[in-house]
Amino acid sequence: MTAESVAAPAPPAAGSELTDAAAAEDGRMWTNRLRNKFFGTFPPEKLLPDRQPAYVASWIYVFGVACLAALIMLILSGLWLTLEGPSWYHTTSTGHLVNSIHFWSVQLFMIALVVHLWGKFWMAAWRGRRAMTWITGAFAFFTSIGTAFTGFLVQSNFESQWIAFEGKDGLNAVGAGAWFNVANAGQMLLLHVCLLPLVVGLLVVWHVLLVRKHGVVPPIPLKHDPADELAPGEKVQS
């Protein structure tokens, strides 16, 4: 098939009726419906906005993007470790350094995540139909804890031995240990480098898209508006 034959649609044989029918058929195409739905919900100015409401002006907002930045560092250092294999970091100084970067990245990631979570809690950030944003964030938090836990289990050192020995009891007590065996280093390694990061990544993308869709939650209205206490003609703004 030539490029011309694709670019030049057959002319309508019987006026505008067929044109409308073709347009309707186009509209029913899954591809078009998905594209219209996505770009209708997320036009470029929503995906990458250059303006934010005036209230988005606090250090607490930094911790959301700090989570993403730390996650990037985790993924990059994790990919490097994955390329070299699970024994590499024990035997080479470069491997140990990359493992150290991975280790501190997860500490930074979890610090940022916890502060971000508390910040959103005190903002009651689920207001205004943002419950799913909160829920995806909470799931991302717990999945991150699981991912970090499996990371500690695949260190193949004394710490991973002890965590496997101690961690099995609680998981066994609720039946989870029969399927999620912390003493099975192979299972934990695959979960840590494949399945769990994928789940975290998808949850984070979903979470960020919801933030972009609904916008940053506005401030909680004050019980006593300072404007109520002003003299006539006086402005709130200092």
Add this chain to the structure above:
Amino acid sequence: MSAARKASTDVAALPWAGPERRYDIVKEFVIALVVMAVLSVGLAVAFSSPDEKALTFKGWGTTAPENFYATAVGELAGTTESAAYGPPYQEGDGLAVGPLRPQKWMGVRIPVDAANDFVITPLKSQEQPAEVTSAIAAWEGATPDQRTAWATAYDDAVQATADADGALHPDQAATGDYGPVPVLAKALTGMAASGALDGAMVAQGSFYGTTDNTKQILFMGDGSYLDDAATAQNLQGNTWGMMNGTNSYPGQPWLWWASFWYQIPTFNPAEDATTTTSLQDNADAWIFYIIGVIGLVIIFFPFIPGLRSIPKWIPVHRLIWRDYYRKHGNAHLV
């Protein structure tokens, strides 16, 4: 009130109609990435990371041979923790909270036969002296009742040698009819001390070995070697060990809300306690259910009346949005 009408009165759900400011989201992300890169690399260079070598059966067999020997006897007698653990390793009831017994319900998915998996199979994986070969044959030729009688009698005799500090002295065990058990335990201790047991436990008769370390972990945890090392590193669960790493590195401090429950006497009996409560006996199950409930509360927080209003009652938001409130009050918020 209909959902549509409620939404129309919820200012937080409406597109923002108030003042805006320039916000370079890409620049913010790039700066955050650079800061995180500098921090993580800087911390890695300055503080490195924990990598305390894994314990080995060789280390256990050479530094604590009496404890290893007694543990091997216990595995044959079925008196160690992992020999009589219950699901998912053997049949049993497992822990329970009321009628909830998921540990039992999940069944034996990871079968572990301590006597065979930890003692007999490793011994048979190597060429052994005639005395040991005969002992293995005697063990395998005996009835289950006979094996139990030999091993439990010797286990009792070994445990009776404990001194004031709890250390065992198997060489001082009283004489008796213990069948092949002393020979088997001695041979396994020798195998451990030589390093051969480490290879045998990993290989399990296969070229590639196994990536499932369940048996090694369970066996090593049955003695005091692993436990003592964890205590020395302050990693025990009742001392917030979940949050600690080896050699004073941070561990998983974000698990404090899970570790907390292991610190309280309701679930964690005193070391000198002579009796325990049902809560303490089933502490792992109780605590994991509590952890699960806390998780669900966090996830579904927006839908829990009362709790979801806490941020309105405790006005931390006045600090977060102080600039907006100062300049605009409640403008565009109600």
